[in-house]
Amino acid sequence: MRIRAAQLEAFRRAGEQEYVDRILPYLYEDLPDDCRALGPAEVLRLAQAGIERAARHRVSSECNVYCFIRLMIALGEAFDEDEALPWAAHALAANVDEDEKTERLCELATGAFERARRQ
Numbered sequence: 001m002r003i004r005a006a007q008l009e010a011f012r013r014a015g016e017q018e019y020v021d022r023i024l025p026y027l028y029e030d031l032p033d034d035c036r037a038l039g040p041a042e043v044l045r046l047a048q049a050g051i052e053r054a055a056r057h058r059v060s061s062e063c064n065v066y067c068f069i070r071l072m073i074a075l076g077e078a079f080d081e082d083e084a085l086p087w088a089a090h091a092l093a094a095n096v097d098e099d100e101k102t103e104r105l106c107e108l109a110t111g112a113f114e115r116a117r118r119q
Helices: 005-030 032-038 040-056 062-075 086-093 098-118
Strands: none
Touching: 005 032, 005 040, 005 062, 032 040, 032 062, 040 062, 062 098, 086 098
């Protein structure tokens, strides 16, 4: 039995859609104001785009991708390339495993959110 490239791609897309379907309720629960402001279609688009953007930084586990997508919603879709957020690109470029990379990224984001609240 042979599986063609098109079939593998179909399986990959189906798996990604299942993941997106699972995380959407959590995004609405964790970031209700942001999700409401964006609207359902944009939240869905960002979740789908987030999987690809995270993969560019070798972030692929579901938990870490979820954190990446949350940051996309909170900081902007291209937060990982935003010159105003150099700490994000630096954390994502680190030559460490994805868990350590994502943990550091989230720590830096938390610090940035706290500093912004104090201003």
